[in-house]
Amino acid sequence: EAGVAQSPRYKIIEKRQSVAFWCNPISGHATLYWYQQILGQGPKLLIQFQNNGVVDDSQLPKDRFSAERLKGVDSTLKIQPAKLEDSAVYLCASSFSGGRGANEQFFGPGTRLTVL
Amino acid sequence: GQNIDQPTEMTATEGAIVQINCTYQTSGFNGLFWYQQHAGEAPTFLSYNVLDGLEEKGRFSSFLSRSKGYSYLLLKELQMKDSASYLCAVRDPRADKLIFGTGTRLQVFP
Numbered sequence: 001e002a003g004v005a006q007s008p009r010y011k012i013i014e015k016r017q018s019v020a021f022w023c024n025p026i027s028g029h030a031t032l033y034w035y036q037q038i039l040g041q042g043p044k045l046l047i048q049f050q051n052n053g054v055v056d057d058s059q060l061p062k063d064r065f066s067a068e069r070l071k072g073v074d075s076t077l078k079i080q081p082a083k084l085e086d087s088a089v090y091l092c093a094s095s096f097s098g099g100r101g102a103n104e105q106f107f108g109p110g111t112r113l114t115v116l
Numbered sequence: 117g118q119n120i121d122q123p124t125e126m127t128a129t130e131g132a133i134v135q136i137n138c139t140y141q142t143s144g145f146n147g148l149f150w151y152q153q154h155a156g157e158a159p160t161f162l163s164y165n166v167l168d169g170l171e172e173k174g175r176f177s178s179f180l181s182r183s184k185g186y187s188y189l190l191l192k193e194l195q196m197k198d199s200a201s202y203l204c205a206v207r208d209p210r211a212d213k214l215i216f217g218t219g220t221r222l223q224v225f226p
Contacts, residue, residue, distance in 0.1 A: 042219050044216070048211060055211050091159075104149065106161070
């Protein structure tokens with residue numbers, strides 16, 4: 001079974017530039033998550049989708065971050081414009097459905113963003 | 117509020133046993149997860165507890181006490197490859213989302 005795919009793996013940009021990340025979840029997984037992980041910290045949820053609807057985006061800085069999952073499969077996360085403090089690893093995860101059993105989240109390899 | 121506490125760093129010797137503690141104070145609870153994360157890699161699922169008690173899976177065991185807001189991950193017969201960060205996460209039932217602690221960086225020495 002293929003895992004969660006993300007691209008690019010690395011990205012270096014200058015502050016005020018724009019950047020986009022792409023995620024393809026595990027086939028059949030209805031729930032998709034985007035996390036931000038700053039060095040030395042645990043992942044912080046930015047946005048959660050159930051199919052193509054947003055379940056939780058309470059910690060997404062909406063003035064500069066946006067995300068979509070138009071067809072309920074792939075998702076893109078965009079930052080426009082980027083700030084120095086956005087330097088982090090952006091992790092995408094997916095899970096089969098909500099609430100029952102372990103229903104663990106499977107993580108992609110992440111995109112390491114450096115903002116100069 | 118949501119608060120999950122873990123020690124920042126731990127060290128241990130190959131072949132030994134180590135216990136990584138996690139305490140949590142969250143507004144909701146629907147299970148506690150432990151993930152392993154090697155440097156530069158994605159977190160991978162280790163264990164899940166939703167009821168009190170011990171869950172054993174090979175060299176790894178995880179314990180939960182809901183009344184105390186406490187969990188631990190026990191690693192036996194430590195190997196060098198166990199050097200990694202261990203993330204404790206609580207699932208919030210309101211949105212089926214995980215709230216992660218900052219992680220415990222474990223270094224295993226020969």
